[in-house]
Amino acid sequence: MRPMTDHLDESASTIRVHDHGFVRLDDSMADDLSVVNGARVSFAKRKDEMSGADEGLIRFLMRDRHGSPFEHNAFRFHIRCPIFVAREWFRHRIGSFNEFSMRYAKATDDFYLPAAEDVRTQVGKPGAYSFEPVSGELAAQARDEIQAVYDQAFDTYTRLVEAGVARELARAVMPVGAYTQFYWTVNARALMNFVSLRNAEFAQREIRVYAEAVESLFAAKMPFTHEAFVANNRVAP
Numbered sequence: 256m257r258p259m260t261d262h263l264d265e266s267a268s269t270i271r272v273h274d275h276g277f278v279r280l281d282d283s284m285a286d287d288l289s290v291v292n293g294a295r296v297s298f299a300k301r302k303d304e305m306s307g308a309d310e311g312l313i314r315f316l317m318r319d320r321h322g323s324p325f326e327h328n329a330f331r332f333h334i335r336c337p338i339f340v341a342r343e344w345f346r347h348r349i350g351s352f353n354e355f356s357m358r359y360a361k362a363t364d365d366f367y368l369p370a371a372e373d374v375r376t377q378v379g380k381p382g383a384y385s386f387e388p389v390s391g392e393l394a395a396q397a398r399d400e401i402q403a404v405y406d407q408a409f410d411t412y413t414r415l416v417e418a419g420v421a422r423e424l425a426r427a428v429m430p431v432g433a434y435t436q437f438y439w440t441v442n443a444r445a446l447m448n449f450v451s452l453r454n455a456e457f458a459q460r461e462i463r464v465y466a467e468a469v470e471s472l473f474a475a476k477m478p479f480t481h482e483a484f485v486a487n488n489r490v491a492p
């Protein structure tokens with residue numbers, strides 16, 4: 256069986272993230288009309304095309320937090336990201352996930368190595384941290400030390416598996432910087448909640464880049480909904 260990343264297309268539906276990651280919109284059933292018709296069924300009305308009044312309706316629903324009409328759609332994403340990013344992602348319970356299993360398949364040696372400019376220090380208090388660049392020397396040292404841990408962990412993992420230790424146990428040595436992959440199916444309401452929290456200044460930089468990619472794919476499918484979300488200070492309905 257071929258690895259799931261072999262057939263990655265380079266179309267507009269795939270956005271490369273970090274050194275080995277991506278966000279790929281695998282499929283969707285999503286447009287602005289689904290919001291409009293979800294709301295207009297209250298009056299037994301249905302539209303086939305968006306009008307100016309429908310754009311206004313979407314803005315009203317967003318502003319007054321009538322959230323349920325934003326649920327009649329679905330985005331199915333295929334994501335590849337470091338395990339520590341996936342852990343943050345999986346906290347978003349409204350949506351469905353299936354993840355790569357290191358019980359059933361052998362881990363790869365793809366690990367997240369931050370670019371030198373992403374090696375940062377945190378200053379301030381919990382809840383009010385800001386992140387500042389470190390010297391070039393410290394950035395290089397951090398990258399070297401992180402890579403050395405990855406190399407050693409993967410060597411140990413490989414040795415244990417080859418010696419006959421079960422993959423489900425050998426994976427215990429894998430660092431959270433290892434890449435995983437998963438499918439995520441989500442509706443626009445929960446997606447906007449994700450984006451408002453994760454494509455935000457206070458979100459961790461590594462997940463923020465993924466949330467930016469998710470947001471741009473969402474905006475392409477539901478432009479008026481996205482516009483209303485932004486106009487609403489990026490608060491999900």
Ligand SMILES: Cc1cc2nc3c(=O)[nH]c(=O)nc-3n(C[C@H](O)[C@H](O)[C@H](O)COP(=O)(O)OP(=O)(O)OC[C@H]3O[C@@H](n4cnc5c(N)ncnc54)[C@H](O)[C@@H]3O)c2cc1C
Nearest residue numbers: 343345346347348349350445448449451452453457458459
């Ligand atoms: C910057 C940042 C720092 C964080 N730090 C931590 C941390 O230190 N520790 C930690 O544990 N988590 C942390 N989190 C995770 C955070 O607490 C949320 O679990 C995560 O952001 C998911 O948000 P959510 O519950 O709104 O999303 P979802 O789970 O997708 O839920 C969407 C919405 O559905 C409703 N909902 C879902 N489940 C319930 C429920 N059980 N009861 C009532 N309403 C529900 C809520 O309205 C919710 O907003 C952090 C998140 C961010 C963005």
